[in-house]
Each structure stands twice: as structure tokens, then as C-alpha cells.
Amino acid sequence: MKSSLVHRLLLLPATMWLLVMLVLPLLVVIIFSFGDRGPAGGYVPGFSLDQYANLPARFTAFKNTMILAPAGTLAALLIAYPLAYYLAVKANPNIKTVLLVMIIVPFWTSILIRTYAWIYILGGQGIPKMLEFFGVEGVRLINTPYSVLIGIIYGYLPLMVFPIYVSLEKLDKRLLEASQDLGASPIRTFRNVTLPLSIPGIATGCMLVFILLMGEFLIPALLGGGKVFFIGNALVDLFLQSRNWAYGSAVATTLVIVMLLTVSIYMKLMMRGSNIREEVSLL
Amino acid sequence: MRVSSKDSVVSFQNVWKRYGEVIAASNLNLDVQSGEFLSFLGPSGCGKTTTLRMIAGFDQPSEGDVILKGKRVNGVPAFKRPVNMVFQHYALFPHLNVADNVAYGLKQRSPRPPSKEIESRVSESLELVQLAGYQNRRIWEMSGGQQQRVALARALINKPEVLLLDEPLAALDRKLRREMQIELQNLQRNVGITFILVTHDQEEALSMSDRVCIMREGEIIQVGSPRELYDNPLNRYIADFIGKSNFFDGVVQKSSANDLEIRLNNGAQIVAANSRQHNTYASAAPVTISIRPEQLMLSRRVSQLPDEKAIVINAAVRNRIFLGEHTEYLLYNEQFGEFLALSPRQNEIGEPPFEVNEDIHISWNQEATLVLNHD
Ligand SMILES: Nc1ncnc2c1ncn2[C@@H]1O[C@H](COP(=O)(O)OP(=O)(O)OP(=O)(O)O)[C@@H](O)[C@H]1O
Ligand SMILES: [Mg+2]
Numbered sequence: 310m311k312s313s314l315v316h317r318l319l320l321l322p323a324t325m326w327l328l329v330m331l332v333l334p335l336l337v338v339i340i341f342s343f344g345d346r347g348p349a350g351g352y353v354p355g356f357s358l359d360q361y362a363n364l365p366a367r368f369t370a371f372k373n374t375m376i377l378a379p380a381g382t383l384a385a386l387l388i389a390y391p392l393a394y395y396l397a398v399k400a401n402p403n404i405k406t407v408l409l410v411m412i413i414v415p416f417w418t419s420i421l422i423r424t425y426a427w428i429y430i431l432g433g434q435g436i437p438k439m440l441e442f443f444g445v446e447g448v449r450l451i452n453t454p455y456s457v458l459i460g461i462i463y464g465y466l467p468l469m470v471f472p473i474y475v476s477l478e479k480l481d482k483r484l485l486e487a488s489q490d491l492g493a494s495p496i497r498t499f500r501n502v503t504l505p506l507s508i509p510g511i512a513t514g515c516m517l518v519f520i521l522l523m524g525e526f527l528i529p530a531l532l533g534g535g536k537v538f539f540i541g542n543a544l545v546d547l548f549l550q551s552r553n554w555a556y557g558s559a560v561a562t563t564l565v566i567v568m569l570l571t572v573s574i575y576m577k578l579m580m581r582g583s584n585i586r587e588e589v590s591l592l
Numbered sequence: 593m594r595v596s597s598k599d600s601v602v603s604f605q606n607v608w609k610r611y612g613e614v615i616a617a618s619n620l621n622l623d624v625q626s627g628e629f630l631s632f633l634g635p636s637g638c639g640k641t642t643t644l645r646m647i648a649g650f651d652q653p654s655e656g657d658v659i660l661k662g663k664r665v666n667g668v669p670a671f672k673r674p675v676n677m678v679f680q681h682y683a684l685f686p687h688l689n690v691a692d693n694v695a696y697g698l699k700q701r702s703p704r705p706p707s708k709e710i711e712s713r714v715s716e717s718l719e720l721v722q723l724a725g726y727q728n729r730r731i732w733e734m735s736g737g738q739q740q741r742v743a744l745a746r747a748l749i750n751k752p753e754v755l756l757l758d759e760p761l762a763a764l765d766r767k768l769r770r771e772m773q774i775e776l777q778n779l780q781r782n783v784g785i786t787f788i789l790v791t792h793d794q795e796e797a798l799s800m801s802d803r804v805c806i807m808r809e810g811e812i813i814q815v816g817s818p819r820e821l822y823d824n825p826l827n828r829y830i831a832d833f834i835g836k837s838n839f840f841d842g843v844v845q846k847s848s849a850n851d852l853e854i855r856l857n858n859g860a861q862i863v864a865a866n867s868r869q870h871n872t873y874a875s876a877a878p879v880t881i882s883i884r885p886e887q888l889m890l891s892r893r894v895s896q897l898p899d900e901k902a903i904v905i906n907a908a909v910r911n912r913i914f915l916g917e918h919t920e921y922l923l924y925n926e927q928f929g930e931f932l933a934l935s936p937r938q939n940e941i942g943e944p945p946f947e948v949n950e951d952i953h954i955s956w957n958q959e960a961t962l963v964l965n966h967d
Pocket of ligand 2: 640641642
């Protein structure tokens, strides 16, 4: 009894935090989403589904998010995996530390500034100019979905690399030798042992990046140049510019629902795909 | 007894392995015969694992040749070699169940055997290691001893030319280890596959193997049957490593066809039979003599001692340890210092056991005296 009381006391701050900072605002948003826009903006109480009926007006933002968030996650995964693999398995220990630091260092600068830098790199004076030099004319990157994708990969790569790196790092190298000893070539060893055992890292990385991407607004705002809108941008616009809080709340609620659905389907697939228990004792 | 490398399964020819400055294997020459149970025995860091890994194909020799079934395999990667290994901590695949772990090797074959055949061979191998019916267990649901058996089944299902075992029993508790030693021995006789085992437990090596290969600092010092190694160790190091012994340093005084006269550093004169010895010794050669504890005869009266050639000295009983069938005595003589003696129980019938502080006689036959190089 005593220990359960202590447990509850210890959990109290976290519970309060979640209640006040997450559950309460979410409730407010849900309630607002059934209300109306005030004459001078803001919110007037009410109960209708009008705001939800109006959702198709923001279809493009939903579409962009639902295409670019998974695409960005996938692209980040495809680039991060070989990198993490190299760091965890192949790199010699001295170089490894240097490379890990190089992945972290950019985080010391604000993402805003780093993304601004990409405006220049992808803009007319950047990569397209370089391509012109090699004779490839008329490439446009900035303000297209591709520039947003590049920005996403750049910004989210470390978040993908680290979980995969950790799962590959703790992979028992003797398992790889055991596989080869049993006649599996290095490629089959990768497919049969390394890849399945790094699924927890892949799952964590993908989830992290995907959830954050669903709420992303900075990268599309800067690199999409008002042409590639995410739901995040729609929300900024609805709450801060047009001050249509009720409609904004409906969009936000829908985003949360879509996110919950995707993540729970994803989790279910992952659970079924790998029944790896973390606390496997190899001894 | 050097067999030509054609008839042997594994053969090392002047094999060296260097890691930078460290020499992990130095000029190894060894032929392992088909169907034998051979152990590498030696202290930690002497190069046992390195040697085994060169057979498996995980490490390549820096110099010299490794021959498998008459073919030079330097540079051939592990997955192309017809040998399998049981790893020290088993290295079972945690994401696969028992059946899939055991079937792993068969599934890598091309063409891959039909799944019916895989299934029946998996249950066959599991039966072999007494795990029938465990197919669907997860690895983490198995005890240490059971995991050990899965690892054995996973290797044996491939019917390798050689099974390599790197300290396979080190993680098991004493009793289980004893059981597994007997089981491994039986298994090896049943399947007829060559077993090469690495261990630093001399009791394990002696009790299981047909031949033991003793290593030290990257070198093979002596290869022989457990009995040969015990009775005829090449030098003091091996005599000390294999079993217990009483050692006394001295110098050869006279060497004749039959006898070796030795003057020990403690002043005693000893005559040893020359026929027993590995090496020939010239006068003035520094040597160590060794007498095994069970070859010392203990008695209250000199008249009871059998051989007139025997060496007899007085000694006081310092300590007595009852070990069941044997009693171990620690004895002390002014000139020689301490002696360790192992007296079998049946030899004590006439006399009650000797008491601590009792003055008795120790004797040993000339044949019991082994003359050895210092190292
Ligand atoms: N990959 C390596 N790099 C550098 N040195 C190594 C490497 N592998 C082994 N060594 C060195 O080679 C020597 C022999 O090592 P090995 O692992 O063969 O010993 P061992 O007899 O198996 O010892 P143990 O009983 O402790 O397992 C040791 O000095 C070790 O430090
Ligand atoms: Mg070892």
C-alpha cells in the first residue's frame, strides 16, 4: 500500500502536466471545433458540424501532408539506414566519434537558420546554377515539393539515424558470424539477421519522424514558398492570420484523428511483423 | 605419429597469426584426424580461439596454410567452409524460434531442401540433443543448458566435416557441465563427426578428448592422448598444467644407458630410469624432477615398502584431506620441503590413516621419477 502511494505521488507532477498542457487544450480545441467564427474573428460558442463540412476547402494541405510526410519518412529511412549501419558496424572507432559529433553539431544552430540556408542552396544562385555550369538548364527546385522534401530529409535525418544506430550498435556481432558460419553469404546475413534485429530502431525512427512531420510548418513555409502547404501552415494561417478559431480547431482535430489512426495501424503492423522482445537474453 | 595431411580433416602447416605486435599463433603444425575428438588446452590468451577461428574462416593466417580435407582454404570465407561452430555464448538468433534456429543452415543451401525434409531433419537433430518437441519455443524461454543443446543441434544438422566448439560449457554450472561433457562425448561417438574443442579447463580436456593439444603463448607445445600427456609430459609446464605434481630442481651428474644420476639443489642424490624420459640429458644439464602425488607410497615401517630401488625418506604429516576414495596428505621433510601425496583408500586397509604430526616414510620407485626440462 505504502509503495503504491509513493508511486502515485511520484507520478503526480507528470500527470498534472499532461492534464493541464495536453488534455485540457485538446478538449478546448475539440469544443471550439463545433462552434462558430466571431464577427471580428475568434470564437463564438455553438454546436454545429459546419466547420467539419468546410474541411474540403483545405484538401490540398491535407493531401500535401499525407503525401510528403510518409515520403519524407521513407526517404529519410533509406538514407539514414546505410549511414547508421556504417557508423555502428563498419566505421573504425576513432572516426565513429567524429562522425557522430558531426551529425549532432548542426542541432546547435536553430532549424530556422539552417532552413534559410537551404533557400539559398536550392534557389536560383545555388544548385540550379551549378547544374547550368554542367550544361543542365532550367532546373527549378525552390518552391516545389522537391525542395520541401529535401528540407525534410535534411532536418529529420538525425532523428532517423540515432534510433537505428542504437539498435545496430547493440546487435551482437557474434550473431553475424554465426549466420555466416551456417552458410549464409554477407547479403543473406544482412537480410536474415541484421535487418530483422534492427526493426525496433527502424520503427522508432519512422514513428518519431512521421509524427513530427505531420505537424511540420516551418520547412514548407520557407522552402515551399506558399505553394506547398502543409496542415501546419493551414493552422498557422487560420489561427494567426484569418483568426478563424472554430475552423482552425476543426482542422486541428481532424489532424489529430488522422494521426492517431495512422500511428495505431502502423503500430499494429509493426507488432505483427516483429515479435522481438527487447530483453532477449543471449546468454 | 605424424599423419600426412592428405588423410587428415584439418591440417595446419607453419601457420602464423599476428595482430600488430601480438603473435596470437606462432608456427602451428598440426594434423587433425577424421573422426577424432581433439581439444585445444591452454591458459587465457594463448591463442586457442584464434586457432579455431582460422579453421572456421573468420580469421585468416598471416603466414602458412590451413588445409581442410586436402584443400588449402586460406582466404575462403566462413560461409563457404564445410565446418560449423558452437559459439561460447551460443549466439542463437533471438528473433527466430528453436526450429528456425536449427533449420537456419539448411535454408542457406542452394538448392534449398524441400520444407518437408527440413522439418524432419530439424526434429531429428532436436531428438539427437534430447530436445524433441521444443520446435516452437522462443530462445529466451530456454534455460542455459537447453540453449547449449539448440546451438549443438543448429550446427550438427548441417553434418559438417568438423564441429568447432569454443568453450561451449563455460557458462554452465558445475553439475550441468559434467553432464554435458558426457553427453558431448556420446554425441561425438554417435555422429562420428570430428570435434575440435577449445577449453582452459584441463579436467574437461582430459576427460573428453582422444587427443589434447596444449598451447602456450601462441605455440603448440605438445599433442597427445590424455594419458600420454599425464605420464609423459614434455616439460615442467605441461606436468604442472596437467594434474598435480611434486617438483624439485637439480642438475644431471651422470648419464648412462639406463640411469640418470641427478643432484638436486637441496643436496639429495636421485637416480632416475633413463627409459622413462622424453629427452636425452647430458651431464650438467639443469633439470626438474617430477613425482606424481599418487606415485608416492606412504607407510609407518620401512620394511613394508616393496622395491629395494625405491627412494625412501622420512616425513611428518602436516595436513590430511579426506576426499572420498582418496586421502590427500601434505607431508614435510627437512631436506625436500613439502610433498603432496594422494593415497587410495584400498591401500590403507592394513593401516589406519596417518594422523597429523605423525612421522612416517615416503617412498617412490625409480620409474616414478620424471626428468624434465625447465620449460
Ligand atoms: N582481433 C584481435 N585484435 C588484436 N589482438 C587480438 C585479436 N584477437 C585476439 N587477439 C590477441 O591474440 C591473443 C590470443 O587470443 P585468443 O582469443 O586466441 O586467446 P584464447 O586462448 O582464446 O584466450 P581465452 O581463453 O581468454 O579465450 C591474445 O593476446 C589476444 O589479445
Ligand atoms: Mg577464447
